[in-house]
Amino acid sequence: MSDKHITGLHHVTAISGPPQANVDFFTKLLDQRLVKKTVNFDDPGTYHLYYGNETADPGTILTFFPFVGAARGRPGYGLASAYGYSVGASVFDHWVGEVRAKGAQVSAPEERFGQSVVTVTDPDGASVELVAEPGDHSPAEGGFHSTTLWLDDLGPTQRLLVDHMGYAEVGHDTGAGQERLRLQAPGQARGTVVDLYRRDGAPRGVQGAGSIHHVAFRALDDADQLDWRDRMLAAGMQVTPVIDRQYFNAIYFQTPGGILFEIATDPPGFTRDEPLETLGQALKLPEKYEPIRDRIEQVLPGLQA
Template structure:
């Protein structure tokens, strides 16, 4: 039996100035700011993490908020959307409340028998709310899915099905494209990956409002190393393990060009601050702690 992924660990995106990003996700989308740290490669830029109240894998959305970022563009060769699970009984009410607070909210559409509403974030990115049984909000439900926009679905489909244990569970065609739904076995959050293709689509452009990478879950270090061996055997060019403070990570480009990460569940976000005060203080990687005063002076102020 093919080993299968558990589901999504996190999604990382790029935004413009951080204050608008924090306001949107904490005040409109009811996410908790669970970690305020800096970009490992650019300590003059925040790395902000949002999630549910207990910062569980499968609920984590992170941003690099570059103050001067040019607008990005969704298109082929990127993860183009992420979707939160929301209770069907509260979707309409939730959408109306968010619209009343000034966000742009689409009318519902049906996708694979589920109602989908899209909320546009301050940088123009699509935040999908996908109805499932229950009365939970998006923070409690965590991720439902992510969408990969590809020129050719086939190679990515084969990687996910043959080597990562996903199963084909649906296909929908439209006049200009198609969407193939894959799902990992089990009842974890974020088990669905949609592969989307559109005739004549332009290539994606990275910038504010674009997704940087999609991260899948490894249960621990040993599981991650096993996945690394499996991805190398599948022909992927995989990085060594990299310590990201709250998880260990490996990265590779899947055949359609989307950056994939496999991240460990431990040690988690309570490694350097207690659960009740997550996200309240600026946390720095050890290599930057000696530069704290300079970094704090360079970072824009955020009102949380």
């Protein structure tokens, strides 16, 4: 095991269809706050929407690239297949009932490593898990519990996470042609759990609406991120240079299982360009796109947040 460990998830980024349905689902059904409305830095004609808790803390942030007319992705190995929110056990049944009453498709509860889990299907067919943990917190207050990585072979990604990122095996379940290995980072941060999942005869996943683009882990600051970059290079990963994402700095690398990982810094955070009280209300652009703001606003679809 590594002498250093990842703290937990920083954010998860996914792909959706039209943005309005996405905003309505996450803000009205799952109690999320829209904490940043900006654009895809590589495609400014597309929104980049960020959801989180009231204070936009790392470990609560779910982001989307919403493409109007995007084809549905195909679930399968080589992609992260789900993310899970922590919900207080004392209010778990209430939240499940509320989401179901608002018209969402909700699975029957299942027991997974001693925890009750339901899967909610979002407007693009993606799996959003609610996981019962001690407390009385909402999905937004609890932030992430976990992410699930669907793999053809668990071993190489398991070794990366355990030997180089400080995770430890805490559960293993097999049966009916399926396997789920639970890994967890030490500490009490949000989003410390990563499940590795395999299913006999599964197809390779294809990205599109309803699929997860990448999973991001936390670096405490720039120096910590550079240390992680050195460690991932030493582990044989091909790691990008540091990229400025306005609200955090990012490095990216593809795992042995084909899933894109990011390590993102906690600072500077989402209040860098607007106050906490009005997060997510105005369209925020990186400085390079401000000269063409009018053109970008004409191209983006209307959005009622």
